[in-house]
Amino acid sequence: MVEFQDYFSLCLICLVFTIFIWKLSKLIHANHRLPPSPFALPIIGHLHLLVLSPCPHRTFHKLSIRYGPVFRLYLGSTPCVVISSPETAKEIFKTYDNAFSGKPHNSSVDRISYGASAFIFAPYGSYWKFMKKIVMSQLLNTSTLDVLLPVRNDETNRLVKCLSQKANDGKSVELGLELTKMTNNVISRMLMGKRCSEKEDEAVDIRKITTEISELASKFNLSDHIWFCKNLDLQGFAKQSMDIHTRFDALIESVLREHQEARKQKTDTGHVRDLLDILLDISEDENMEMKLTTDNIKAFILYEFASTNIFIRVP
Incomplete structure (x- = not known):
């Protein structure tokens, strides 16, 4: 009986050891197929190299x-791949663009952009294709x-x-600022039929909000990359x-109400249909x-302001 128990224990140990070796070999083989990576620190990954x-x-x-x-980097617990050659970049952005068309998660942007329903922030799928x-x-x-x-003229x-x-008047002109104002006003x-540079106008406040969105989206959010900081x-x-x-929702609501009222009355025969009118028709x-x-x-309005960077930095 004792010999049988010893034999059974030996078989069990061999089985566990075999499974361990098999799993370890698969892990090593999988890592060999991945791009190389520098030494990563616990929790923060390679953030120390960038910060x-x-x-x-x-x-x-x-x-x-x-x-x-x-090569690979880890921003906290988020794996990333860094591409530094034109040939590889061409394969990713042109040859295999569908496989790499996903966008990184940004919880701050998701909250601002109505659950990532803005065109620029939306995940690749049926909605993104519809908006495109x-x-x-x-x-x-x-x-x-x-x-x-x-309008442009x-x-x-x-x-x-x-x-x-x-x-x-013999005054100096900061040409870059004036060109930025013109571009902002055109877009x-x-x-939505409003100029950005007019005082007491909704577009001015939207421009300020867009500035804050750009600054917030560019900041590193620990909640998105450190797993125990998620909540x-x-x-x-x-x-x-x-x-x-x-704040953005309140401003856009007023613009939408104004457009919807104008569409109901339809008294302004000289009104030029802007992009917001087309969206309401759709x-x-x-x-x-x-x-x-x-x-x-x-969300689309937010996308237009964010993607065209419609704001003026006054020193």
Whole structure:
């Protein structure tokens, strides 16, 4: 009986050892198929390489020399792949773009952009394809751009008059700032019929909010990358993002109500249909393959302001 127990124990130990070796070999084989990676610290991963470096792009360059054109980094518990060669970048962004079209999770941006329903922040899928189709076929097609051509011409003439007036007065001109104002006003008027540079205008407040969104989105959020900080707001970004969302939503609600009232009355025969009018038409079309909600429209407006970087930094 004792010999049988010893034999059984030996078989069990051999079985466990065999399974362990098999799992370890699979793990080693899998790691051999992954790009190389520098030594990572517990919890923070490779954050020390980026946080302590005054120029992260130079750090990436030095790592690429040592580890090759493709290597792995861990931002906390988030795995990342760094590409540093034109050939590999072409494969990712052109040849295999569908496989790499996903976007990194950013909880602050998700809160602001109505659950990541903004076109630029939405995950690749049916909604993203639907919005891309709308943008290409209706919002930014040739006919729409031609209709809004007077808006662009008017803002160009305003810029020329402004520069001419300052030249006559002998005043200096910061050309970069004036060109930024013109670009902002063109996009803002095309989007919702309002100029960014007018005082006491909703677009001014939207521009300020967009500045805050750009700054918040560029900050490193511990909750997104450190697993045990997921439900903690250690940096106050959750509170800040909800405050921005509330303010932006209130402003866009007033713009939407104004457009909807104008559409009901239809008294302004000289009104030029902006992109918001087109979006409202799409939302009311029952034949569309997907229903465009009010939040989707608000998110698209946010996307337009964020993607075109519509704000003016005044020193």
